[in-house]
Amino acid sequence: MIRVFTEGHDYYYEVADILANYCRRDDIEFVKEKVPAAGRSLFVHSMLNPHPDGVDLQCSITGDGGTVTKTDRFRPSRGDKLEIRKQYKRYVKHNLLKAAEEFFDKSLPWGILTGIRPVKMIHKLMDQGLGEEDIKKHLTDFYRLAPKKVRLGLEIARTEREFILPYDPQKVSVYISIPFCPTRCSYCSFPSNDISRWSGFTDAYVECLTDEIRAAAAALKERGLTCDTVYIGGGTPTSLSLSQLERLFESVGQNFIDSGTREFTVEAGRPDTLDRRKLELIKECGATRISINPQSMNFSTLERIGRKHTVQDIIDAFEMARRVGHSNINMDIIMGLPGEDEGMVANTLEHIGDLKPEGVTVHTLAIKRASRLHEEVAVVDWVNEEEVEAMMQRTSGYLKSMGMKPYYLYRQKYMVSNLENIGFCLPRYEGIYNMQIMEEKQTIIALGAGAASKLVYLSEDRLERKQNPKSLQHYLDRAGDIAAGWRETIPRL
Ligand code: SF4
Known part of the structure; x- marks a missing residue:
């Protein structure tokens, strides 16, 4: 069982999407109390704090073996409310995945691209005019893709664009x-x-x-x-x-x-x-x-x-x-x-x-x-x-x-x-x-x-x-x- 407390956000679906790679989806429970892990369960505390200079993220995972904590700061690009919300969701996933990778000693080949269409994001970056080197860096550093998935995704995106x-x-x-x-x-x-x-x-x-x-x-x-x-x-x-x-x-x-x-x-x-x-x-x-x-x-x-x-x-x-x-x-x-x-x-x-x-x-x-x-x-x-x-x-x-x-x-x-x-x-x-x-x-x-x-x-x-x-x-x-x-x-x- 993994108990999860979120603070400053309600991105339960996104959090569960990452954690479901480390346990059964049915074993994830969102709780209202900021309590430490009890007994044999794990405890995840995911926090998002927007402020005038950007957004601060912190994720801690606590279990028998101790606690892993990761912090990040991002500056969202401009956009309407919906776009900003999308960016915040990605920040939460990124921050949580960093903590989970270290805690469970397992990385995810597709990183935070947990959805059905990982190549769609690569097209989006290409449409924004980013060069391949920048896209590779972005996919590795922010989306946390394994290098072989970066290569595969880029190869497919290049082919698709011809059509x-x-x-x-x-x-x-x-x-x-x-x-x-x-x-x-x-x-x-x-x-x-x-x-x-x-x-x-x-x-x-x-x-x-x-x-x-x-x-x-x-x-x-x-x-x-x-x-x-x-x-x-x-x-x-x-x-x-x-x-x-x-x-x-x-x-x-x-x-x-x-x-x-x-x-x-x-x-x-x-x-x-x-x-x-x-x-x-x-x-x-x-x-x-x-x-x-x-x-x-x-x-x-x-x-x-x-x-x-x-x-x-x-x-x-x-x-x-x-x-x-x-x-x-x-x-x-x-x-x-x-x-x-x-x-x-x-x-x-x-x-x-x-x-x-x-x-x-x-x-x-x-x-x-x-x-x-x-x-x-x-x-x-x-x-x-x-x-x-x-x-x-x-x-x-x-x-x-x-x-x-x-x-x-x-x-x-x-x-x-x-x-x-x-x-x-x-x-x-x-x-x-x-x-x-x-x-x-x-x-x-x-x-x-x-x-x-x-x-x-x-x-x-x-x-x-x-x-x-x-x-x-x-x-x-x-x-x-x-x-x-x-x-x-x-x-x-
Ligand atoms: S052939 Fe395809 S659609 Fe038909 S029963 Fe098998 S998997 Fe389902």
Whole structure:
């Protein structure tokens, strides 16, 4: 148990975000009394004191082994109340992390960048006109990143800027959610529905979705906005029947794709949903990029995570996709799946090396509350943090030897270790949508059940979120209102 007393601030979320790297989140308790640690618990006292010359910070951590205290003084740069509050939060995290690193003798690879998008901060510093040396120093000294994460973050930011600049408020990207899968994977936390149980609703879903597509596209057109990239994800979009996919692609083509659209991705995630005709249709409808996602090329793991297909099925689907002309194929894999060791990861990589996809997205397992694995925490044979890190290093080295480079990155809460998810690809095969959604400089119009839009107001440096109902039934029940809502939402952009 860690008891925390804050003085001069109420940044509980930020304090918990740092401390959760040193203990379970549930073991952090914020207290009102400035009392020393009693019994076996640790006590943290975090203090912030603004004054005319700047802000003083002090953090003390006390435990059986004694007390570590760190003090800092900062001078905030100009800004409105909100901006100053953001700066104060960072100061509190910096000051607390310094004390925690010494007290627990453990540093955090991403320092105080505990959020999902560490590269976003690097873009912000670049946008402010800082040179790389200044950014490196800032990331190391203030944000407290490990040098290897500084190098990785900068490499990715440089690549991304070739694709996301100049920021253009007249362009949006579109995400379309197909929340159906053949079975539910044990680690899944997405709003995905078992197609065999919901097959009676898929026609209605496609109808409601195409209505929403038409309504959103009409509002975009009225406002003079055009579509940069389209991403059809889920779920597994190819769980739909051929005729349903035909209707969907026709609607997407008519409403969103024009000569300025740079990318059209379709997730063809699971081989048990693919056949030659579907792959041909995806190609004919102008998709420029597909993703076939094995997660692992070990049959015992596929069985264990609830997949109903074999390794050979993945190979066959990939080769069929090549034969019908798909020339930009991504594959997703996961590090840290229960029961896997480095040898099994090496086997997955060998298969990937033989298939030669243009991109591989490497995830680190995250156990979200909505997943089945979360309920099985006590009985699963987890891979430990060091092993996952070794797997990640091996994978990164292997993909680089295939000529790939990291091009986007994000982190998740509840990851098995303090790592990240990284998209690798051969040069010029970058997934532009992936970069746009992470860096949040372009509006994402997200359609369908569970889809979450991000409305970016570039000139005000802020974004609003708009969430469609996660429940399929609620989406179908409210479809008319949801489609009509775009007439109100888009003109505000
Ligand atoms: S394929 Fe993806 S969306 Fe579908 S159940 Fe598995 S993890 Fe979830």
